[in-house]
Amino acid sequence: MKLIYNRSSKLTSPCIAAVVLALMLTFHTGCSTPLVKALSDINIFTDAEELQFGKAYVAEHEKKVKLYTDPVVVNYINALGQSLVPHSKRSNIRYTFKVVDKKGVNAYAVPGGFIYIHLDLIRMAKTESELAFVLGHEIGHIVGRHSMKRLTKVYGIEIIKRIILDEESSEAEKLIAEILAAGLLFRYSRDNERESDFYGVQNIYDAGISPEGATDFFKTLQNLQKREPSTLEKLISTHPVHNERITNVRSHIKNLPPKSGLRRDTSDFRTIKRRLGH
Ligand SMILES: [Zn+2]
Numbered sequence: 001m002k003l004i005y006n007r008s009s010k011l012t013s014p015c016i017a018a019v020v021l022a023l024m025l026t027f028h029t030g031c032s033t034p035l036v037k038a039l040s041d042i043n044i045f046t047d048a049e050e051l052q053f054g055k056a057y058v059a060e061h062e063k064k065v066k067l068y069t070d071p072v073v074v075n076y077i078n079a080l081g082q083s084l085v086p087h088s089k090r091s092n093i094r095y096t097f098k099v100v101d102k103k104g105v106n107a108y109a110v111p112g113g114f115i116y117i118h119l120d121l122i123r124m125a126k127t128e129s130e131l132a133f134v135l136g137h138e139i140g141h142i143v144g145r146h147s148m149k150r151l152t153k154v155y156g157i158e159i160i161k162r163i164i165l166d167e168e169s170s171e172a173e174k175l176i177a178e179i180l181a182a183g184l185l186f187r188y189s190r191d192n193e194r195e196s197d198f199y200g201v202q203n204i205y206d207a208g209i210s211p212e213g214a215t216d217f218f219k220t221l222q223n224l225q226k227r228e229p230s231t232l233e234k235l236i237s238t239h240p241v242h243n244e245r246i247t248n249v250r251s252h253i254k255n256l257p258p259k260s261g262l263r264r265d266t267s268d269f270r271t272i273k274r275r276l277g278h
Pocket of ligand 1: 137192193238
């Protein structure tokens with residue numbers, strides 16, 4: 001794909017500062033973390049900048065997708081998502097949870113706190129705890145700032161800051177369109193997935209929901225993968241289910257202190273399922 005920016009652009013001072021900081025951290029801690037890894041772990045955008053970028057992306061994204069509008073379903077998903085936010089590791093930003101009326105099982109998180117879930121995923125989930133894990137996992141991508149780190153790696157901080165500062169410019173519009181078409185925000189690494197799974201399990205457990213929702217969700221996914229692999233194409237391409245993920249999630253759950261009253265399902269969830277014909 002043709003890139004619309006000049007890769008030889010000079011480093012901006014914030015970028016140099018990030019490199020210096022990464023070097024200092026590397027030497028200070030005495031560890032041998034490669035510079036690139038150290039760099040990718042630094043948050044180089046403020047919450048306000050991330051939100052600006054997210055808003056610009058979402059404006060384009062929502063021109064292309066059909067949002068599901070049944071208030072009973074939409075309000076239920078938003079309420080479930082919002083109930084997780086205070087227990088997340090990044091509860092200081094505003095989140096929105098929306099339902100997308102598009103074929104295929106999928107869920108994704110846009111920087112700034114915009115989380116989308118496909119109707120087919122709601123249809124597939126067997127309990128509220130499964131659905132909560134999916135939302136917790138997506139919140140985890142926001143907590144880990146995975147997409148912003150990915151974008152910075154691909155384009156460099158200078159380009160992304162320019163979009164944020166001047167999102168109305170034609171250059172910014174083209175770049176957003178390119179990021180959207182390439183699905184760049186959702187190309188997660190195994191480390192990203194591991195981290196989001198960890199946050200997702202912890203988040204639902206802390207919110208009083210059974211963490212078994214995570215393992216149940218993976219089982220449901222695997223069963224559907226055998227029966228109707230085509231419906232999972234999109235989700236699996238961005239969130240591959242490796243055995244390693246399931247093993248990690250199981251051991252995380254095993255290490256959680258026992259807690260009574262963890263809920264697996266609710267009558268609200270059953271109402272939604274009936275409404276969606278399941
Ligand atoms: Zn993921």
